[in-house]
Amino acid sequence: xxxxxxxxxxxxxxxxxxxxxxxxxxxxxxxxxxxxxxxxxxxxxxxxxxxxxxxxxxxxxxxxxxxxxxxxxxxxxxxxxxxxxxxxxxxxxxxxxxxxxxxxxxxxxxxxxxxxxxxxxxxxxxxxxxxxxxxxxxxxxxxxxxxxxxxxxxxxxxxxxxxxxxxxxxxxxxxxxxxxxxxxxxxxxxxxxxxxxxxxxxxxxxxxxxxxxxxxxxxxxxxxxxxxxxxxxxxxxxxxxxxxxxxxxxxxxxxxxxxxxxxxxxxxxxxxxxxxxxxxxxxxxxxxxxxxxxxxxxxxxxxxxxxxxx
Numbered sequence: 490x491x492x493x494x495x496x497x498x499x500x501x502x503x504x505x506x507x508x509x510x511x512x513x514x515x516x517x518x519x520x521x522x523x524x525x526x527x528x529x530x531x532x533x534x535x536x537x538x539x540x541x542x543x544x545x546x547x548x549x550x551x552x553x554x555x556x557x558x559x560x561x562x563x564x565x566x567x568x569x570x571x572x573x574x575x576x577x578x579x580x581x582x583x584x585x586x587x588x589x590x591x592x593x594x595x596x597x598x599x600x601x602x603x604x605x606x607x608x609x610x611x612x613x614x615x616x617x618x619x620x621x622x623x624x625x626x627x628x629x630x631x632x633x634x635x636x637x638x639x640x641x642x643x644x645x646x647x648x649x650x651x652x653x654x655x656x657x658x659x660x661x662x663x664x665x666x667x668x669x670x671x672x673x674x675x676x677x678x679x680x681x682x683x684x685x686x687x688x689x690x691x692x693x694x695x696x697x698x699x700x701x702x703x704x705x706x707x708x709x710x711x712x713x714x715x716x717x718x719x720x721x722x723x724x725x726x727x728x729x730x731x732x733x734x735x736x737x738x739x740x741x742x743x744x745x746x747x748x749x750x751x752x753x754x755x756x757x758x759x760x761x762x763x764x765x766x767x768x769x770x771x772x773x774x775x776x777x778x779x780x781x782x783x784x785x786x787x788x789x790x791x792x793x794x795x796x797x798x799x
Contacts, residue, residue, distance in 0.1 A: 492740075494755040497776070497787040501531045504782040506568065506575055508722065509550035509561075509617070510775045511799055512767025518775050518784060519558065521547035524568055524575070528558060528593060531784050541593050541600055546582065548631075549617035549722070552799045553592070553649045554624040559603075560591040561615035561628055574760055574780030579634040588612035588630060590647065603651040613640045617667045617722045617763075619676075620797050623694050624649055627657065627676050629664040639663075644678055646695030655695050658706045661687070666722035666763075670746070671729050671794055678708070679720035679733050686711040686720065686731060686744055712748045722763040727771065727792040734761045734776070741776065758783070766793020 501507075505524035512518055516533040519540065528540040528547060540558075549561035565582025568575060589605040589612060605612055618628035625648050632640030641660035644667070647653060663681040670677070676697070678687045687708035689697040699707035714720075714735070721734040726743075730751060735742045739759040743751040760780030767773050771792035776785050 492753045492755060494757075495787050497756070497785040499783055499785050500775070501535050501537050501784045502782060504529070504537065504777075504784060506566075506577075506779045507777040507782065507784055508548055508762050508779065510763055510765045510777055510784065511550050511552055511558075512765050512773070512775055513799070516767075518765075518767070519550060519552075520777065520784065521550050521560065523548055523563075523566055523779075526565075528560065540595060541598070543591060543593070543600060545584070545589070546614075547591075548615065549628070551618050551620055551626065551796070553620060553626070554798050555649065556596075556798075558593040558595065559618060559620075559626065559649065560593060561618050562589045562591050563614035563616060563631065564588045564633075574758065575782060576760060576780065579636055581633060581635060585633075588614045590615055590618075590628065592649075592651075603649075604647060604654050607643075607645055607654045607656055613642075616665050619667050619669050620649075621669060621673050621694055622797055625694050627667050627669070629661075629667045629678060631663055631665060631681070642680075644676070644689065657695060657697050658687075658689055658708055661706055661708075665720060666733060668723045668725045668731060670725065671727065675746075677711070677723065677725070677731050679723055681719050681721065681736070684714040684718045684720055686713070686733060686748075688746075710748075711746070712744050712750065714742065714750070718742075721761070724764045724766055725794045726766070726789075727794050729794075730791070732764050732774075734763050736760060736762070741774070754787075756785070757781075771795060 642664035758778035
């Protein structure tokens with residue numbers, strides 16, 4: 490494994506816990522600011538503008554087949570500063586009611602809730618989402634960390650029109666990032682507190698093959714990091730490698746589908762939370778540094794996997 494610090498450019502500062510970057514065709518980057526409770530846009534010249542005030546805790550963002558933004562809203566986080574870095578803390582936001590999946594139409598300004606439950610069970614803290622080729626999306630529900638207890642997490646699949654939501658895997662532990670293999674046959678999920686990357690082999694959209702015991706939820710373990718390293722969100726490159734934002738260490742960990750850790754790209758923030766790819770050749774990585782409130786970019790040696798609708 491190679492650990493390296495690469496040159497990067499700071500595109501925007503002063504962001505309030507940025508996450509969920511989406512590279513847009515005009516060179517700008519859409520993202521969420523969890524603490525500011527907004528969908529924001531960073532233009533190529535670094536100007537930050539608010540696209541929508543959504544409330545709660547917008548945590549993940551993706552462009553759907555209809556050109557609208559789809560949002561994982563965790564319902565609201567609490568924050569604290571430790572050693573000069575912004576971090577989340579345990580506890581429930583005073584306005585929290587539930588988590589939800591929302592749709593924002595940038596053409597009309599309409600913001601509406603698509604899902605706030607799966608069957609009889611309320612969503613707790615949706616975190617990240619990714620669309621597949623059929624127009625549906627997988628999303629993780631992180632749960633809620635209260636002062637003395639924590640919800641189970643899960644992986645779900647839903648249709649973009651609000652007509653169907655089903656559980657794919659449950660229970661997980663603090664399920665965070667989610668991504669798809671290049672052929673959409675595998676959905677990957679990163680767990681924060683365990684530092685584990687799981688694979689769910691798909692039989693059809695929304696239905697995974699269940700691996701037997703000792704898998705706690707039917708997933709296939711790809712990789713677990715040593716020491717106290719915690720996973721956040723992810724992106725997949727064109728070769729199928731999974732690039733996972735890694736907390737505490739402050740890096741992007743690049744993991745082969747076979748589980749080998751190929752390298753760690755170090756950054757000067759312990760709260761490296763997300764990555765996406767863009768640019769004409771898909772070899773520009775956009776990375777959120779939430780502890781310092783920055784969006785940065787760097788050249789990436791491999792092209793990223795183009796998303797279905799971005």
